[in-house]
Each structure stands twice: as C-alpha cells, then as structure tokens.
Amino acid sequence: METKNTKTGGIIATIAAVIVCGCAALCLCLFGIGISFFPSVFSSTFGNQEFVSNIPAQIGYGLICLSIISIIIPIVIGFVTLRNKKPKKEEPSQPLPPAA
16 A cells, blocks of 8 residues: 655644744844944943943854854755655565576
8 A cells, every 4th residue: 555645744844944943043134234234332231330332243243144044944944854755666576587
C-alpha cells in the first residue's frame, strides 16, 4: 500500500518559522537601520547624576546582520521541508543471473 506524500508538516514548520523568525527579524532590522543611520541619544540617571550618550552605530550594524541571518532561517526551512525528494531506487530482491 502506498502512502500519500503530504507536506502538511513542512507547511506548518515553514509558517511557524516565518512568524517566529521572520517577523521578529524584520522589526530587528528596522531598529538596526534606525540606530545605524540616524543618531540616537539616550540618557540615564544614576543617583543625582544624569548621563547622556550616543548609541554606537556598530550596534545597529550588528542588529542588521543578525536580522539577515534570522530572515534566512525560514527560507532554508521552507526549502528543506517542501522540496521534492528523489525516490530511492529499489534493489532487486533476487540475485542477478550470471553473465553469459
């Protein structure tokens, strides 16, 4: 009896990866672009002293690289789970006759 080749599990895994990795990565990418290309100033207060500083652009570049890696993950999962696999060649159950 042949089993039907369903790809439901692969579709569910791809959708879950897109929701978890893809959407978060796009938000992270926007945040990284904002830090990299637009000056960001933050201030903090410790005791009676207030500290004002800029967020380094290298942090934004790192966030952009991390988001690109996170965007690639759903693409790889979709490719691996949804590709058509080559059927395995069946070996003959009986030995081959001798060559004449």
